[in-house]
Amino acid sequence: MWQIRFFEEHVEALYRLGHIHGTLHLSIGQEACAVGSTGLLSHLDWMTSTHRNHGHCLAKGTDPYPMFAEILGRSTGTNGGKGGSMHIADVSVGNLGSNGIVGAGFPIATGAALTAKLTGTEQVVLSFGGDGATNEGSFHEALNLASIWQLPVIFFIENNQYAMSSSIQEMVNIPQLSLRATSYGIPGVTIDGNDLVEVVNTTWHAVQRARAGEGPTLIEAFTYRYKGHSKSDTERIYRTKVEEELWEQKLDPIDRTEQLLQRHGIVSKAQMEHDKMVIYEEVIQSAQRALQDPIPEDSELYTYVYADE
């Protein structure tokens, strides 16, 4: 979680310094959702992510260095500079890619789960989406299809309560998004997405179900993004400062986990501070390294339009 937090903060800093061409969707505040869920998967399990993907991609196992390189448009990026922040993919860790189209990952994840079923493996697929995405037709179609075919996919909805500027309460007429699971005959559960232990426990059950061939699960994890929707959303005029402060100061997932570990004597405060510094340094070094890397050759414009050509 520290890695994600430092990565996101540094990416924001790089943007303000003018190093980044394109947009960013930061996931600061949502670290427990990413870490608690992906932590239960192996590199053979697959994941689809969203435009707010950096946390998911790091948690699934991609190194910060090629991720910085991708965001900085370098040829050493995860996608060779061809994808940018929103499309980071990493086949080596089972990351099927992040999607710039809201809701498009749900059917794709369903298809990967179909592969697992057809080939008789115990692989599962974790499909991330936001609260807003649950209003896309693709969400409903995918849940229904995954349900009738009992596919091993976990639909993990990070309800950070705002799509871009729209509050989810204005955009749905139900008290919890997990209720939508009943429409498709699958289990749905709403949890505190900033409680790492709860995220782990809930995802664990969903993964076990999936591996046992019992089908999909919908998890709705309440969380909050501290920053705006994208780099353009600096004022966040659709929210109140009071609300933001509540989440940042009282409900932060990293603070809560640190307190939990200290309370139970699992890690000392001193050890934690030390480990944090090490991770921070690694993140900064990765960015420095990526900044030195070359941009793609002009000829890269034409590579990989078609496979086998």
Added chain:
Amino acid sequence: MSQPTRKITYLQAITEALDCALKRDPQVFLMGEDIGIYGGGFGATKGLEEKYGVERIRSTPISESALVGAAVGAAMTGMRPVVELQFSDFITIAMDQIVNQAAKIHYMHNGQFKVPLVIRTPSGSGTGAGAQHSQSLENWFTHIPGLKVVQPSSAYDAKGLLLASIKDNNPVIFFEHKLCYKLEESVPLDYYEVPLGKACRVREGSDVTIVATGYMVYKAKRIAVQLEKEGYSIEIIDPRTLVPLDIQTIMQSVFKTKRVLVVTEEVKYSGFGAELVAQIIEQSQLDHWMPKMMRLGGEFVPMPAAASLEKLAVPNEKSIAQAVKTLCSDATSRS
């Protein structure tokens, strides 16, 4: 051809191709609405569920977006899905998964994933099905880098091109004109491929090149027989694959006959015919020359249902013959 052949219909050729592919490669499976025991919207998958079972012949809910999206996800993870979209008009519901996902994944992810997926779909007019079930939308997909677009006009090409499309590691959109389904031709019994990106000279001639696609190839062939009796020697080129396009074969013919008529069923305005004309002009200009050119296409109207009106909406043998005669008439000849 050393293989035994027999006369079958284009529709039967499609079924045979699917059967061959399913038999040879365990990664191939089908998805679509009503493709199980019902046999698909037009009967293309008849008998396949009984032979290969419900795991590999998957009838889906009416969810074009999810079914194409699931095909994308399955293709990215090692499978080779062949999707049926019951009418090509319904492709609109799956557009995001085709255009923003399937077409772009290989490029955006810098080659990390391939999307070996085929979407085959009955298209075109002539059955009185009306505006939402009769369109020719192939040119939309010729505009999207990352997709291949195939449009066979005969039974032999249908089987060979479908097998080649399934073998191809790219997303292929495969348009089957409904009126082509009943056309018969000699087709080999076993597995064979017709390469993508290769046009076919369907008829040899010297006065006019007709470049035609889909069911228009059939109409052109018929009228060419009639026109020959009147002294016109017609050459017909069927591109067969729209992307990648075999412009060389087309230009070889154009340089020979010096007169070219492009005939497609799709609405003429902004259709693929426009791209053909543009490319023919550009290629000709390289030699500081221009052939005589005409283009026929569908009227700029939604497709009406009444038979009398439906006939008027697309090029027919009469309009093709008229165009050929106009191209050949001395009054409009240019050097």
